[in-house]
Every structure is written in structure tokens, then in C-alpha cells.
Amino acid sequence: MLLEKDPWNLVITGVGGQGNVLASQILGQILVDKGYLVTIGETYGASQRGGSVMSHLRVSTRDQFSPIIPEGQADLVIGLEPIEVLRVMTQYGNPGTMALINLRPVHPIEVIAGESRYPEVEEVLLKIKRLSSRIWILNATEIALDMGDPIFSNMVMLGALSALSLLPVDQEGFCSAAQKLMGSHRMQDNLLAFQKGKMAIKEYKNG
Amino acid sequence: MSLIKTDAPGRRLLLMGNEAMARGALEAGVEVCAAYPGNPSSEIIGCLSQVAEEMGIYVEWSVNEKVALEVAAAASLAGLRGLAAMKQNGLNVASDFLLNLNLTGTKGGLVVVVCDDPSALSSSNEEDSRAFARLADLPLLEPSGFQEAKEMTKWAFELSEELGLPCLIRSVTRVSHARGNVELGELPTQRRRAHFDTSKPILPVPVVWAHRLLHQKLAKCRDRFHGSGFNQYRGPQRPELLILTSGAGFMYSLEAVSNLGLGDRVGIAKLGTTWPLPETFLKEQLARSQKVLFVEEVDPFMESNVKGFAAQNQTQLGPKIFLGKSSGTIPDIGELTPDHLIKVLRELFDVRYQPRPQAYIQEAMEAASHLAPPRTLGFCAGCPHRATYWAVKKALALDGREGFVLGDIGCYSLGMGPAGFFQMKTLHAMGSGAGLANGFGQLGRFGLDQPVLAVCGDSTFYHAAIPALVNAKYNGSSFLMLILDNRATAMTGFQPHPGTGRTAMGETVDPIDIEGLCRALGVQVKSVDPFDLDSTVEVLTDFLRQEKGVRVLVLKQECALVRGKRQGRLFKIRVDQDRCLGLQCGCNRLCTRVFRCPGLVWDSTSGKATVDDAICTGCGVCATICPASAILKEAV
Numbered sequence: 061m062l063l064e065k066d067p068w069n070l071v072i073t074g075v076g077g078q079g080n081v082l083a084s085q086i087l088g089q090i091l092v093d094k095g096y097l098v099t100i101g102e103t104y105g106a107s108q109r110g111g112s113v114m115s116h117l118r119v120s121t122r123d124q125f126s127p128i129i130p131e132g133q134a135d136l137v138i139g140l141e142p143i144e145v146l147r148v149m150t151q152y153g154n155p156g157t158m159a160l161i162n163l164r165p166v167h168p169i170e171v172i173a174g175e176s177r178y179p180e181v182e183e184v185l186l187k188i189k190r191l192s193s194r195i196w197i198l199n200a201t202e203i204a205l206d207m208g209d210p211i212f213s214n215m216v217m218l219g220a221l222s223a224l225s226l227l228p229v230d231q232e233g234f235c236s237a238a239q240k241l242m243g244s245h246r247m248q249d250n251l252l253a254f255q256k257g258k259m260a261i262k263e264y265k266n267g
Numbered sequence: 268m269s270l271i272k273t274d275a276p277g278r279r280l281l282l283m284g285n286e287a288m289a290r291g292a293l294e295a296g297v298e299v300c301a302a303y304p305g306n307p308s309s310e311i312i313g314c315l316s317q318v319a320e321e322m323g324i325y326v327e328w329s330v331n332e333k334v335a336l337e338v339a340a341a342a343s344l345a346g347l348r349g350l351a352a353m354k355q356n357g358l359n360v361a362s363d364f365l366l367n368l369n370l371t372g373t374k375g376g377l378v379v380v381v382c383d384d385p386s387a388l389s390s391s392n393e394e395d396s397r398a399f400a401r402l403a404d405l406p407l408l409e410p411s412g413f414q415e416a417k418e419m420t421k422w423a424f425e426l427s428e429e430l431g432l433p434c435l436i437r438s439v440t441r442v443s444h445a446r447g448n449v450e451l452g453e454l455p456t457q458r459r460r461a462h463f464d465t466s467k468p469i470l471p472v473p474v475v476w477a478h479r480l481l482h483q484k485l486a487k488c489r490d491r492f493h494g495s496g497f498n499q500y501r502g503p504q505r506p507e508l509l510i511l512t513s514g515a516g517f518m519y520s521l522e523a524v525s526n527l528g529l530g531d532r533v534g535i536a537k538l539g540t541t542w543p544l545p546e547t548f549l550k551e552q553l554a555r556s557q558k559v560l561f562v563e564e565v566d567p568f569m570e571s572n573v574k575g576f577a578a579q580n581q582t583q584l585g586p587k588i589f590l591g592k593s594s595g596t597i598p599d600i601g602e603l604t605p606d607h608l609i610k611v612l613r614e615l616f617d618v619r620y621q622p623r624p625q626a627y628i629q630e631a632m633e634a635a636s637h638l639a640p641p642r643t644l645g646f647c648a649g650c651p652h653r654a655t656y657w658a659v660k661k662a663l664a665l666d667g668r669e670g671f672v673l674g675d676i677g678c679y680s681l682g683m684g685p686a687g688f689f690q691m692k693t694l695h696a697m698g699s700g701a702g703l704a705n706g707f708g709q710l711g712r713f714g715l716d717q718p719v720l721a722v723c724g725d726s727t728f729y730h731a732a733i734p735a736l737v738n739a740k741y742n743g744s745s746f747l748m749l750i751l752d753n754r755a756t757a758m759t760g761f762q763p764h765p766g767t768g769r770t771a772m773g774e775t776v777d778p779i780d781i782e783g784l785c786r787a788l789g790v791q792v793k794s795v796d797p798f799d800l801d802s803t804v805e806v807l808t809d810f811l812r813q814e815k816g817v818r819v820l821v822l823k824q825e826c827a828l829v830r831g832k833r834q835g836r837l838f839k840i841r842v843d844q845d846r847c848l849g850l851q852c853g854c855n856r857l858c859t860r861v862f863r864c865p866g867l868v869w870d871s872t873s874g875k876a877t878v879d880d881a882i883c884t885g886c887g888v889c890a891t892i893c894p895a896s897a898i899l900k901e902a903v
Contacts, residue, residue: 089280101445143640149635153631155623166881187638210880
């Protein structure tokens with residue numbers, strides 16, 4: 061399948077511990093299985109949890125690209141956390157960038173300590189809407205918590221991505237790649253999370 | 268699950284650079300692999316350990332990098348193929364042995380992979396380990412991508428065997444910790460038999476003779492580099508500018524040249540074999556252009572070497588304009604990015620490039636500065652280190668003599684910042700907290716009247732703190748050693764160590780007991796559970812009062828992530844909203860403002876604390892510290 065733009069650049073962003081790396085790895089493997097050239101770069105502060113993290117995913121039919129996306133060249137930002145999307149836009153966004161956002165905030169320690177304020181999520185969404193061409197939202201963490209473990213939220217997000225038809229991500233590809241990387245252990249739960257994400261996504265309309 | 272054992276030649280997989288190198292070693296028929304974990308190198312041995320049994324190889328997590336290299340070298344001396352992997356700091360530890368092994372030479376292929384961390388994304392320095400190749404007169408290869416990382420590793424074993432020398436591979440974070448397509452090759456079907464030739468000893472003496480032999484081997488290596496496919500040129504026959512690059516710099520250069528549309532004006536020569544210099548290849552490339560730009564991370568290693576080479580050959584090559592780190596064209600600190608290269612080339616060629624409107628950048632920056640508060644690193648929810656530093660802070664305050672903690676490398680290094688209440692005061696190499704404490708602990712005779720504490724984790728204890736402790740006991744240094752035993756090498760990905768009771772290959776073994784070992788040294792040792800704050804403070808206070816000799820306190824509590832995976836939460840935590848005093852709390856929100864566990868959230872609407880169920884791991888320490896007893900822990 062040809063891509064609308066080559067390379068097609070995707071950023072998955074969130075907070076350490078949300079399963080950012082695994083999500084990008086599964087997505088990457090799905091695309092490699094479909095014959096694409098994929099490069100993934102993990103940019104992170106350090107190995108601990110709690111800091112901002114992101115993965116750069118570059119999909120191409122013609123070349124193996126570098127693991128760092130150049131300024132302003134993200135085509136889609138998947139945010140496991142809302143304010144992290146905004147942070148990514150400063151470096152990689154452009155007016156054509158799209159965004160898929162998990163609505164549940166993870167409060168930075170500074171916010172918990174009362175040194176800074178976490179904004180209203182609606183305010184963040186409005187701003188992201190202004191900075192992008194289309195945005196989609198869902199509460200992946202809530203869905204995962206309903207399933208009994210917040211760990212599934214990354215798979216919920218991949219399910220949501222599959223509903224957008226921006227990349228050739230389907231249930232079959234997901235199962236095959238996820239099985240390769242995680243084994244059959246908990247496969248059923250992860251697939252359920254994927255399916256729930258596919259159902260839950262909705263386009264965000266202004267205001 | 269590790270994909271690297273996939274026996275399907277020609278199949279394309281998405282592999283991390285580290286996995287690609289591990290696969291290359293498997294394809295080369297490696298038999299023995301050893302490492303001490305350290306990012307960005309950890310996954311090389313990590314994924315090999317998962318397939319060890321099936322592939323019939325031996326893999327270990329060694330106690331430190333010097334031992335890891337010695338283990339791999341033993342395999343080589345017995346005619347097998349050995350691999351040692353480490354991060355840049357680790358090569359410092361291993362270098363003592365490496366700079367003797369180069370003189371004695373090796374037999375079976377021996378490959379040392381060193382993963383550097385430009386910009387120190389997960390390191391205490393951004394050391395360029397390539398200097399060791401020159402220092403030790405050893406061949407050095409630098410992969411620029413994922414397929415190449417695999418092929419190069421495979422070839423490094425051949426080269427090492429042919430030369431009788433260890434071969435170094437230098438990777439960087441963006442190769443090691445990035446993923447890309449890798450096409451698999453054949454896996455070997457036969458194993459070698461180990462045999463050590465006892466006819467003559469293996470010694471670096473006579474040193475001068477051995478040194479000359481080493482130089483001869485290196486000269487032979489230079490010949491082998493001639494015509495190597497790892498050195499490539501892309502671009503016009505006579506470019507206006509020649510980029511000379513290696514490693515990740517090659518990917519960035521390609522991207523920048525293509526983005527700016529300079530493909531017919533700029534040529535890119537990539538060195539995969541960076542030491543000794545591939546002279547014939549270099550001569551051909553340098554003849555292409557009068558203007559040369561060096562693109563490499565972090566030090567001007569290639570730049571200095573090539574300039575020396577060009578000076579030596581100036582009658583043939585003519586005058587050159589060299590641009591790079593020395594000219595200030597390329598930054599001499601930090602990692603490079605495609606954007607660095609785009610900026611440099613845009614200025615050199617005066618071309619227009621506008622990736623997005625200026626107004627957009629301004630709006631995004633303003634939005635982020637107003638709406639996206641910074642997110643600094645902290646300890647995980649339920650991390651025992653938070654409790655430990657809390658107790659240390661309290662005990663030192665009670666003691667009142669301005670005691671201080673000398674630190675070390677591990678998750679607990681965050682003790683330098685707000686997460687550890689600013690308790691840790693020094694940070695250098697593995698084991699250096701204990702080492703420094705040896706010195707500080709002798710300064711009483713010069714008037715130092717502050718209590719001295721040192722901190723290290725369990726893995727660090729085995730790696731480098733034991734000799735420091737022996738030294739302290741024997742020489743009568745006075746300090747309190749805190750061993751933060753969380754039963755894991757947590758920072759690098761939970762690799763087993765001598766305290767965990769299992770090996771890299773999954774065998775169950777007798778753990779080496781930290782307390783027993785300390786007791787055998789004759790030092791006073793106690794253990795506490797840091798989650799039991801009151802007892803911890805009490806023992807700390809007691810130990811601080813004793814002013815002479817070395818004392819050891821082991822703070823035992825499992826890493827929250829390991830525990831979470833194994834058994835889930837210890838307690839269900841909730842905040843009784845009626846009892847929570849909010850801002851009226853006597854300690855001004857001790858739980859969130861000071862203790863700062865990410866599992867607690869301040870609800871600004873109600874003005875009270877709550878628990879974030881998606882994050883809390885249920886350690887229950889916050890229940891102990893809440894002055895109003897509003898935080899409740901219930902059995903799960």
C-alpha cells in the first residue's frame with residue numbers, strides 16, 4: 061500500500077510507565093509484517109517512570125529513515141496523556157498534524173506538590189484542535205480500569221488507531237504482532253482492550 | 268518474548284539495534300556472552316539470555332564489566348566465540364583487562380560491544396568510548412543502522428579471529444535503542460568444542476615485543492578494511508561538499524540532504540570501520556571535494572584522525588577546508604539530530620527551508636508554556652527509596668550535625684532531587700559513594716565533625732562497593748553504609764544479580780547474602796524494612812550516634828514494579844475525605860507537597876488529597892505519614 065506521504069511520521073507520547081514503548085513496538089511489527097520499512101526511535105529522559113516519554117515511528121515504502129523525526133514533520137500524534145500531545149506539537153506539529161488523545165490526565169509531581177497547575181482538559185483539547193487538522197478522543201485509561209488494570213490503556217489506544225484507517229492496522233495484524241511480542245499470555249485481555257478502543261473513539265468537535 | 272532466535276533466513280523482523288547485534292552474534296555462532304547491565308546496552312545480553320538454553324549457548328549477567336570481559340575472553344582463549352557488552356562507563360571498568368588482552372591477543376572471535384549514550388539520556392556522562400580503540404590499538408566498527416548492526420557484529424567475529432585481536436563495536440543510543448527492519452540470515456548448526464592450549468602461558472610479556480606484534484596486527488586490519496562494504500559513498504562524483512560521517516550521523520546526514528534537496532551538490536561518505544582508518548577508501552573520498560564536513564557523535568574522533576591523515580598526505584590530497592567540531596560548525600557536546608544537520612547545511616548552502624509557519628511555532632510554544640506544566644522525574648508510586656530517603660532526612664534532622672549522603676548509580680540517584688528530598692550529595696561512578704565515604708570517613712582527624720553516610724543499591728553493592736567496604740573496615744574508616752536492597756537491578760530492566768537467587772539463564776541458585784557477607788568482614792550490620800518508617804528512623808539514629816567504624820544498614824523492600832507484577836498491591840489505599848484536613852492540615856499538605864508520591868493527587872476542587880487508582884501501588888507509607896490519619900490502608 062502506498063502512503064499518502066513518505067515517510068509517514070507518527071509520535072506516540074505519554075508518561076513513563078504507560079506502555080508507550082510496547083505500543084510502538086507492536087504497531088511497528090504490524091507494519092513490518094505488511095511489508096513496510098519502519099524505524100522507531102524512543103526518546104526518553106531516563107529509565108524511570110513519571111517523566112515525559114515519546115516514541116517516533118516512521119513508516120516508508122522506499123527507505124529506512126532515521127529514528128528522530130525532523131522539526132514539524134509529525135503526521136499523527138497519539139497521546140496516552142493529554143498535555144503530552146501539546147508538548148510534542150511545539151517540536152513536531154504542523155497545521156496538518158492529526159491527534160488521537162487519551163483523556164485521562166497523569167498529574168506531574170509538581171502539580172501534586174502544588175507548584176504548578178494542571179489545566180482543564182477541555183482547555184487543552186481546544187488548543188490542540190487549533191494546532192491540528194483533526195483530533196479524536198477517548199478515555200482509554202477508564203476503559204482499562206474497567207477491565208481491571210490500567211496497563212491495558214496502550215492497547216485500547218491501538219484499537220482506536222485501527223478505527224481511523226490512517227495506517228493498515230487491523231485486528232488480524234494486531235493479534236499476530238502482539239502474540240509474537242507478548243506470547244499468548246493475556247492475549248485475550250489485550251485483544252479485548254484493542255476491540256474496546258476501536259468502539260470507543262470519537263471525533264472531537266470544537267467546544 | 269525474544270524474536271532473535273527465529274530460524275527463518277530471509278524473513279524481515281522489526282528489531283532493536285541491540286537485538287540486531289545479538290542476532291548477528293548468534294548468526295556468527297557465538298558460544299559465550301556476558302555483560303553487566305547498563306543502558307543503552309542492556310538488551311544485547313537480555314535477549315540472548317532468553318534464548319540461551321534453546322540455542323545451546325552460555326549467557327551470564329556478570330557482577331561487573333571487567334569480569335564480563337574476562338568471561339568472554341576465556342571463551343576466546345579456549346577457541347570459542349565470546350561476546351561482552353557494556354555501556355560507555357562500563358568500558359572504563361573493563362579497560363584494565365582490555366589493555367592487557369590486546370597485547371596477549373585472542374583466539375576464538377572476541378567482540379566487545381560498547382553502547383555510548385550521546386546527550387547522556389540515561390547516563391552520568393556522555394563519554395565517547397572510541398578513544399579506547401586508539402588507546403588499545405584495537406579495530407573499531409560503528410554501525411549506522413539496524414541491518415548493518417547485525418551484519419557488522421557477524422563480521423566482527425571473523426575479523427577478530429583472523430587478526431587474533433578483540434574487536435570493538437561502538438553503538439549509540441539511537442542505534443541500540445531504536446528499531447528497524449532487519450533481514451535474518453542463517454543460524455549455525457554446529458558448536459565448537461572448547462579446549463585451552465597449555466603448551467605456553469598467555470602473558471603480555473615481553474611487553475615491547477608484544478606491542479610491536481599488536482601494531483603489525485593493526486596494520487593487517489587496515490588492509491582488511493580496504494574494500495569493506497561498511498564504508499560507502501552516496502552522492503555526485505565531485506560534490507561541492509563532502510560529508511564524512513559515522514554511526515547515527517549517517518542517517519541524519521541522508522535525511523538533511525534529502526530534505527533540503529541538496530543531493531546533487533553534497534556527497535556523503537560513511538565510515539563503518541573507524542579505527543584504524545581505512546586509508547585507501549579515505550584517499551578516494553577526500554579527493555572528491557575541497558570542502559569536508561565531519562558529522563559524528565560526540566568527540567571529534569574521526570575528525571582528528573582524518574585531519575592527521577590528510578596532513579600526512581597533503582602533497583597528494585592538496586589543501587582542504589575542514590569543517591566540524593573544531594571549526595564550531597557541528598556541536599561538540601550532545602547527540603546530533605536531523606535538525607542539526609538541516610541547520611548547518613541550510614547555512615552553508617544558503618537554501619530556504621521552512622518546515623512549518625512561524626506563527627504556528629509561536630502559538631504551540633505559548634500553549635505549551637501555559638498549559639503543559641513540566642514533568643520532572645520522580646520515584647515510582649510505592650518505591651521503597653522514597654521511604655528510605657524520608658527516613659534519612661528525618662534521622663539527619665534529629666541528629667542535627669549536618670550529616671550527608673554520598674551517592675551512587677541507580678534509581679536511587681534521584682535522591683539528589685526533590686524525589687529524594689535532596690538527600691544525596693554526590694554522584695560519580697558505580698560504587699563511588701562507598702569509595703568516597705572511605706575518604707570522608709578518615710577526615711575526622713582534620714576536623715570533619717559531620718556524620719558520613721554512603722548509599723548504594725544491591726546490584727551496585729556486588730558490582731563495586733564490596734572492595735570499598737573491605738577497605739573501610741581494614742583501614743578503620745568511619746561511616747554509615749546504606750544498602751538499598753530492592754531485590755532488583757531496577758533501573759536497567761530487572762536483570763538478576765547475585766542477590767536475586769536466579770541467573771541470566773533462569774536457573775535457581777543460592778543468593779549471596781549481603782548481611783552475611785558484611786558480617787564476615789567484621790562490620791556491624793542490621794536490616795530494616797524502609798516501609799516501617801518508625802523503626803527505620805530509630806535504627807538510623809542509633810547508628811548515627813556511633814561515631815567510630817563502618818556500620819551497614821540494609822534497607823530491604825522489593826522494587827514496586829517487581830512486586831506489582833508478582834502480587835499486585837499490598838494494600839488498597841483511600842483518603843477519608845471527612846478526616847482529611849486539606850490546606851488546614853497542620854503540616855501544610857505533608858502527603859502531596861512534601862512526600863510527593865505520584866499515587867496521591869491533590870484535588871483542587873475539594874481542597875483535599877485523593878488516591879489515583881491508575882497509579883497507586885498500595886505500599887501504605889502515606890498512611891504512616893499523614894498527621895490526621897486520614898489515609899487508610901485496607902487489606903486487598
